[in-house]
Amino acid sequence: MSQQYSNTSEISLSVVVPLYNEEQSITEVTKGVTEALSDRAAFELIFVDDGSSDQSWNEIKKVIAEHPRVKGIQLQRNYGKSSAMQAGFEHARGQYIATMDADLQDDPLEIPKMLQQLKEQQLDIVSGWKKTRHDPISKTIPSKFFNKVTSLFTGIELNDFNCGLKVYRREVIDHIHLYGELHRYIPFLAKLEGYDRIGEKVVKHHPRKYGTTKFGLSRFMHGFLDLLTLLFVNRYLQRPMHFFGTLGFLFLFVGGVINLYLTIDKLVFGANLGDRPLLLFGVMLMVLGAQTFSIGFLGELIQKRNEKQQKPNIKEVL
Secondary structure (H helix, E strand, C coil), rough: CHHCCCCCCCCCCEEEEEEECCCCCHHHHHHHHHCCCCCCCCEEEEEEEECCCCCCCHHHHHHHHCCCCCEHHHHHCCCCHHHHHHHHHHHHHCCEEECCCCCECCCCCHHHHHHHHHCCCCCEEEEEECCCCCCCCHHHHHHHHHHHEEEEEHHCCCCCCCCCEEEHHHHHHHCCCCCCCCHHHHHHHHHHHCCEEEEEEEECCCCCCCCCCCCHHHHHHHHHHHHHHHHHHHHHCCHHHHEEEEEHHHHHHHHHHHHHHHHHHHHHCCCCCCHHHHHHHHHHHHHHHHHHHHHHHHHHHHHHHCCCCCCCCEECCC
16 A cells, blocks of 8 residues: 555545546536535545546546545556556545445445445445346346356355445455456455455446446456456465476376377387377377476466566556
């Protein structure tokens, strides 16, 4: 965390809103959040402009001038929602962190209720569930399938991993790092760090009022690939040789058995091996086994180094 934003004593709640080309919604989002949290003495609203190509940043500067509780972060280019959220998290000063989308489909009035549930039930995360959705079927059906698969593989019983409305304890955010499409897996990332008290609340979902959806099938494909990466990294990050070494040994063993059989067949029975595809297959397996072992050794070497995590280039902070 940036040292200049490390003091959380003055801010109770930080609301982080990543956005991309949502110029028409910013004023209404600001109004909705400030009204929903009007009885909360210390909160801040952080807009993160993920390299928008419209007038979103100018709109953010306007609401900053009118509302002292609003902060704006502009990224140099479009990094994606996860990186935008990470930038917001690093500048948030609240003891609790809430996130929501800027498309006006998330209802800010749900934030105080979710925060109350977090405190009363002593949870680490409360995730929203858009049980009644106002989205086209091309978005709802893939989303249901995605949520079922993600719940199965992660062991977290949530109905809506994609919901932008979530509330977290600060220590959860301090121990995760987002990139790629990992924003949808924050509950799983938190669980990996030991923050497994995860609750869910049914939230109100509104039809999109302005702009167009950023949804696409490629997002689900990238999301599934990120899920596989998380599952693999969680199990083998500290011991890559356990995976690649086992696989390499299997290839070498099968290839060795095949070549031993062919050698005996040649020496004892005088068989002609020149036209035997099995010989090529056995050699290929042994070469593949050696290469897989090499990957495992390289993984072990890389694991020993502490590489600096890539962070988005922030253009301006107001």
